[in-house]
Amino acid sequence: MLAAILSLGCIGMIAAIALGFAAKKFAVEVDPRELAAMEVLPGANCGACGFPGCAGFAKAVIDGKAEINQCPPGGADVVTKLARILGVEATTAAREVAVVLCQGDNQKAKLKFQYLGLEDCNAAQKIAGGAKACPGGCLGLGSCERICPFDAIEMTADGLAVIGREKCTGCKKCIAVCPRNVIRMTPYESTTHVLCNSNDKGALVRKYCQIGCIGCHICKKTVPDAYVIENFLATVVYEEDADAAEAIDKCPTKCICDFSESYPDGSIFVAVKDDNSDAA
Amino acid sequence: MKLKTFKGGIHPPDNKQWSEHKAIEDCPLPDELIVPLSQHIGAPAVACVEVGQQVAKGQEVGAAKGFVSVPVHAPTSGEVVAIESRPHPGGASLPAVVIRADGEDRWSGDLQGADPSSLSVEEIVEKVRSAGVVGMGGAAFPAHVKMSPPPEKPIRTLVFNGVECEPYLTADHRMMLEETERVLQGVAILQYVYGAERVVIGVEANKPDAIALLQKECADNPVEVMPLEVKYPQGAEKQLISAATGREVPSGGLPMDVGVAVHNVSSAAAVTDAVMLGRPLIERICTVTGPAIREPKNLRIRIGMPLSHLVGVCGGLTEEPGKIILGGPMMGFTQAGLDAPTTRGTSGLLLLRDEDVAKSPEGPCIRCARCVDACPMNLLPTTIAAYSRRDLVAEAEEYCAMDCIECGSCSYVCPACLPLVQSIRYGKAAVLAKKRNS
Numbered sequence: 001m002l003a004a005i006l007s008l009g010c011i012g013m014i015a016a017i018a019l020g021f022a023a024k025k026f027a028v029e030v031d032p033r034e035l036a037a038m039e040v041l042p043g044a045n046c047g048a049c050g051f052p053g054c055a056g057f058a059k060a061v062i063d064g065k066a067e068i069n070q071c072p073p074g075g076a077d078v079v080t081k082l083a084r085i086l087g088v089e090a091t092t093a094a095r096e097v098a099v100v101l102c103q104g105d106n107q108k109a110k111l112k113f114q115y116l117g118l119e120d121c122n123a124a125q126k127i128a129g130g131a132k133a134c135p136g137g138c139l140g141l142g143s144c145e146r147i148c149p150f151d152a153i154e155m156t157a158d159g160l161a162v163i164g165r166e167k168c169t170g171c172k173k174c175i176a177v178c179p180r181n182v183i184r185m186t187p188y189e190s191t192t193h194v195l196c197n198s199n200d201k202g203a204l205v206r207k208y209c210q211i212g213c214i215g216c217h218i219c220k221k222t223v224p225d226a227y228v229i230e231n232f233l234a235t236v237v238y239e240e241d242a243d244a245a246e247a248i249d250k251c252p253t254k255c256i257c258d259f260s261e262s263y264p265d266g267s268i269f270v271a272v273k274d275d276n277s278d279a280a
Numbered sequence: 281m282k283l284k285t286f287k288g289g290i291h292p293p294d295n296k297q298w299s300e301h302k303a304i305e306d307c308p309l310p311d312e313l314i315v316p317l318s319q320h321i322g323a324p325a326v327a328c329v330e331v332g333q334q335v336a337k338g339q340e341v342g343a344a345k346g347f348v349s350v351p352v353h354a355p356t357s358g359e360v361v362a363i364e365s366r367p368h369p370g371g372a373s374l375p376a377v378v379i380r381a382d383g384e385d386r387w388s389g390d391l392q393g394a395d396p397s398s399l400s401v402e403e404i405v406e407k408v409r410s411a412g413v414v415g416m417g418g419a420a421f422p423a424h425v426k427m428s429p430p431p432e433k434p435i436r437t438l439v440f441n442g443v444e445c446e447p448y449l450t451a452d453h454r455m456m457l458e459e460t461e462r463v464l465q466g467v468a469i470l471q472y473v474y475g476a477e478r479v480v481i482g483v484e485a486n487k488p489d490a491i492a493l494l495q496k497e498c499a500d501n502p503v504e505v506m507p508l509e510v511k512y513p514q515g516a517e518k519q520l521i522s523a524a525t526g527r528e529v530p531s532g533g534l535p536m537d538v539g540v541a542v543h544n545v546s547s548a549a550a551v552t553d554a555v556m557l558g559r560p561l562i563e564r565i566c567t568v569t570g571p572a573i574r575e576p577k578n579l580r581i582r583i584g585m586p587l588s589h590l591v592g593v594c595g596g597l598t599e600e601p602g603k604i605i606l607g608g609p610m611m612g613f614t615q616a617g618l619d620a621p622t623t624r625g626t627s628g629l630l631l632l633r634d635e636d637v638a639k640s641p642e643g644p645c646i647r648c649a650r651c652v653d654a655c656p657m658n659l660l661p662t663t664i665a666a667y668s669r670r671d672l673v674a675e676a677e678e679y680c681a682m683d684c685i686e687c688g689s690c691s692y693v694c695p696a697c698l699p700l701v702q703s704i705r706y707g708k709a710a711v712l713a714k715k716r717n718s
Contacts (some may be wrong), residue, residue: 113616116639118699120669123706127369128616 011177029252034083040081046149048171061086072096073150073169082193093187097168098152098175101256102138102182105158109137125179133208136197138182144174165259191259192236192244193228194219199231213255219247243267284487285509286522290689292512292610293445294486298569300450306580308595309381313584314366314621315341316376319545320412320420322348327377333360336388337501338560340410341377350412350422353560357386367619368605369626376621377701379409379584385702391558396469396526404473404555410623411554414563416546417441417515418607420625425545427473427553436539438476439524440467440548442483442490443508443515444606449628451565452545454578456483456490459549460497466548467503469555469590474541479503480524481545486510492683513687517542519656531683534696546627561624568594568632572601579620588618590629602634608690643696650664651690657683661690665700668707673714676707 004072028267045053049070051060060066061082068082068090083090115124115131124130130139131213140159152167153174163174163183175183182197194213198205202214215232224240227234234256236244248256319328325347329335333490335354337620340670342352365373396404409424440463444452456463467564469477481498483491485507493504506521510513518529520542527538535542546564555557562583569576574595579591587604591597592659606620607628622629651661659680681704690700 118669118702118706123359123702126706126709 031062034058036059036085037082039073040078040085041071042078042169044073044149046073046169046171046173048072048173049062073171075169096170096185097165097188098163098170098172098183099186099259100138100144100159100161100163100183101191101193101195102134102136102264103195103211103257104132104134104137104209105140105156105160107158108211109134110207118149122177124181130180133211134198134200134205136182136199137209137212138181143177143179144183147173149173149176162230186236188236190236190238190244190246193254193259194227194234194236194256196233196255199233201232205232211253212253214253218252219244220252221254222247222250281505284523285332285511285514286519286656287658288468288472288654288689289511289513289519290654290692291510293670294510294511295447295487295569296450296453298448298451299567299578300487301458302450302454302576302578304578304580305586306456309334309356309383309582309589310585311381312361312586312588313358313379313582314376314586315355315379315380315584316366316368316374316623317352318368318374319352319583319623319625320350320414320422322346322350322422324375324426325349325352325400327363327375329360329363329377329696331360331363332383334358335360335379336386337716338388338562338586340378340560344409344412347567348423348425349377350409350420351560352377352412352583353562354388355562355584356381357384358382366621367617369613369615369620369623371613371616379401384695387559389562391560392558393557394555396472396555399555401473404469407558407562408551408554411502411559412551413554414561414624415544416550416624417544417629418611418625420623423543423551424642426541426543427470429541431473433536434472435536435541437480437525437541438471438474438514439520439540440479440481440545441515441517441520441542441543442481442487442494443520444487444547445484445510445512445515445580445661446610446612446628448569448630449567449608450569451492451567451627453487454567455546455549455565456487457493460493461544462549464494464497464503464548464558466500466550468550469551470499470541470543470548471503478539481518481523481640482514482515484508484510504564513656513689516572516656516685516687518685531680539696544547556588564624564627566622567628569628570601571598571636572597572631573632574598580627582625584621586619586621587615590622591618591631592711597631599633601631603632603637605630605632611686640697642698645698646694647688650693650694650695652690654693656687656689657685659684661700661704662698662709665690665698665703668703668710671710673707675712676704677711681707681711 042055043054049057051057069079071078080090110133113129113131113132119141121139121141124139138161142155142160145153145155150167150169152164196213198212205212205214214234219234220227223242223246225240226244228237245258323345329341337357340351341354341356344351358379361379366376369375405427407423414420414424442456452487489663491507499620521540550561566581567578567588577594604615625629655661664676664679664681683702688701
C-alpha cells in the first residue's frame with residue numbers, strides 16, 4: 001500500500017517537473033495584443049474580412065496586413081476597441097446592411113412550374129432558370145438563411161427571405177450564395193428601398209407579380225433626386241440626401257418600403273404590410 | 281443458363297404492360313410543328329431558312345455548326361411561320377423553326393438514296409451526318425462523331441442497344457418487332473463502317489418475342505442476339521458493354537478505349553433510312569403511356585409535334601397529371617407543361633398521377649450502403665452527395681463524382697429518401713463550373 005502511494009507519488013512528481021520545465025522552455029511567444037484583439041472580435045469566423053477566421057484577422061491586424069475596419073460584423077464597436085489596442089485613431093467604415101430586394105413570395109408572384117428538387121437556390125436556378133416566373137425574384141429555398149452566420153435571415157411561411165436589419169452585420173455571405181443577385185448592400189442609415197429586382201417591362205412584371213416595380217417613374221417624379229430608373233426598375237440613390245420615403249405612398253404597386261419603424265427591437269422585419277393588402 | 285448482366289443496378293417494376301402489345305400507329309400531323317435547333321449534344325444548328333419560305337419534307341432548315349453538331353430538317357412540307365424562342369423539353373426557351381403544315385406532306389426532291397455496298401465508309405458517314413442521325417436512346421449524341429473513331433482505336437466489337445431498361449417505355453421493343461428489317465439493315469451498314477469482328481444485339485429477357493424474332497432473322501448471319509437479365513440501368517452505354525462483352529470502360533474514357541461502339545437499335549434503323557433512302561431523321565417511335573393517359577400507344581411521331589398533340593391523339597388525360605416526363609421515369613426530363621415539342625431523343629411521354637409521384641420526407645442517412653450496392657459505376661453515392669450538399673467540390677471530384685451516369689438507382693433504393701442523385705448532379709455541375717473557371 002505504502003509502496004504504491006510512494007511510487008505513484010514519485011512518478012507524478014517527476015512528470016510535473018518535466019511538464020513545468022517544458023512549458024517554460026518551449027513556450028510559444030504570442031503578441032499579447034493579438035490575444036487582446038481576439039478577445040474583442042465577434043468570434044463567428046465568418047470570413048467577411050478575407051482572412052481565415054477571427055484568429056487570422058487578429059494576426060493580420062497586428063502584423064499591419066489588414067485595416068482595423070475590415071471586420072464588418074464587428075461594426076464601429078470593434079473598430080474603436082482595436083484602435084485602442086493598436087494605439088491608432090479609429091477610422092470607422094459606414095455600416096452597411098443587406099436587403100432582399102423582393103417581396104414576391106408564393107402568394108404574390110407566379111411560378112413557372114412546381115419545383116421538387118433539392119432545397120437549395122443554386123440547384124433550383126439550374127433547372128430552367130428557377131421556378132419563379134420573375135427572372136430576378138427570390139427563389140425562397142433558403143440558401144441565404146442557412147449560410148448566414150448571424151441568424152439574421154429568416155424565410156417567411158410563403159417562401160421569401162427577409163433580413164433582420166439589426167442582426168445583419170454586413171458580412172455579404174448571403175450575397176455570394178444567392179444565384180439571382182436579389183440581395184444588395186445598402187447604407188444602414190437609408191431605410192427606404194425599392195423591393196424589386198426585375199428588369200422586365202411593366203406589362204410583363206404585372207403578369208407574374210402583384211408587387212413588382214413596373215418602371216412607371218412616379219417615384220422619380222415625386223422625388224427626382226432620390227430615384228434612378230434603369231431597365232424598367234427604380235432604385236434608390238443612396239448617396240443623395242433627398243428623402244426617398246416621400247414616394248412610398250405614391251407607388252402604385254407598393255414596392256417601395258420603409259424599414260425604419262417596423263422593428264424597433266431588431267426582430268425580423270416582414271416587408272409585406274397587411275394594411276396594403278386591404279386597400280388592394 | 282444464367283443470363284449476362286452488369287454489377288449493381290435495381291429492379292423497378294417495369295410497367296410495360298400498358299403499351300408493349302400495342303402495334304405502332306402513325307400519329308396524324310398537327311397544324312403547326314416546332315422544330316428546335318438544339319436537339320443533340322453539341323453546338324445547336326443555325327437556322328438556314330427565312331420566315332415565309334415554303335419548305336418540303338426533309339429539307340434542311342438548320343445547318344450544323346462545327347463537327348459535333350448535326351443539321352435539322354423540316355418534318356413535313358409547309359411554310360416557315362416563325363424562327364423564335366419556344367419552350368424546349370430541357371426547360372428553357374430555345375430557338376426553334378416553326379412550320380405550318382400544308383397537309384400535302386411532300387418529300388423534298390433532293391433526297392437521294394444509294395446501295396450501301398457501292399459507297400465508301402466516308403460517304404456513308406457523310407450521309408449519316410447530313411441526315412442528322414443522333415443516338416436515339418435519349419442522350420442524342422451525333423452518330424457520325426461516334427462513327428469516326430481515331431485510327432489508333434479500332435472498334436472490334438459493335439453492340440446494339442435493344443435493352444430498353446427504362447420502365448414504361450416500349451418504343452424500341454415495338455421497333456425490333458415490327459421493323460426488324462430496317463434495324464438489321466442498319467446493323468449491317470454499321471458493321472461495314474466499323475469493320476467490326478463481333479456484333480451483338482443486347483435485349484433484356486422481358487422481351488422474349490423480340491429476342492425470338494431477331495434470333496430467327498439472324499440465324500444465317502454472324503450477328504449475335506444476346507438475352508440479358510432484366511435490370512436497370514442496363515441500357516446505359518457502359519453497363520451494356522460490361523454485360524455484353526465483360527469489358528470495363530476506364531474512368532473518364534469512352535467505349536472506343538476498349539474497342540467497342542454502342543448504338544441504339546432505333547439509331548440503326550435511322551442509319552438505314554439515311555443511307556438507303558437518303559431520308560433525314562424526322563420521325564421516330566415514341567411511347568405515350570402512364571396511368572394518367574386514357575389510351576397508351578406506341579406512336580410514329582414527327583420531330584416537332586407539341587406534346588399536347590400526342591396527348592390528344594391518345595384520347596386525352598384521365599385526370600390532371602401529377603408529373604409529365606419526357607423519356608422514362610428514371611432518367612427522363614420532367615416537363616412544366618405540354619407546350620414543348622418532341623425532339624429526336626423523345627423515346628416516350630409519360631403521364632403520372634399525383635399518387636404515383638408522392639414525395640416522401642427526407643430522413644437521416646443510416647449508412648446502410650444500399651446505394652453503394654446499387655451503384656452500377658461502383659461509386660459511393662452517399663459520400664459524394666454529402667460533399668456536394670456542402671459545396672465541397674474538390675472532395676466530390678476526388679470521389680469520382682464525374683463518373684456518375686445519373687441513373688438514379690441510389691435515390692431509388694435509399695430508405696431515407698435522400699435526394700442522392702440530385703445532390704450528385706448539383707456537385708457535378710459545380711465541378712464543371714470550377715474546371716471552366718480555372
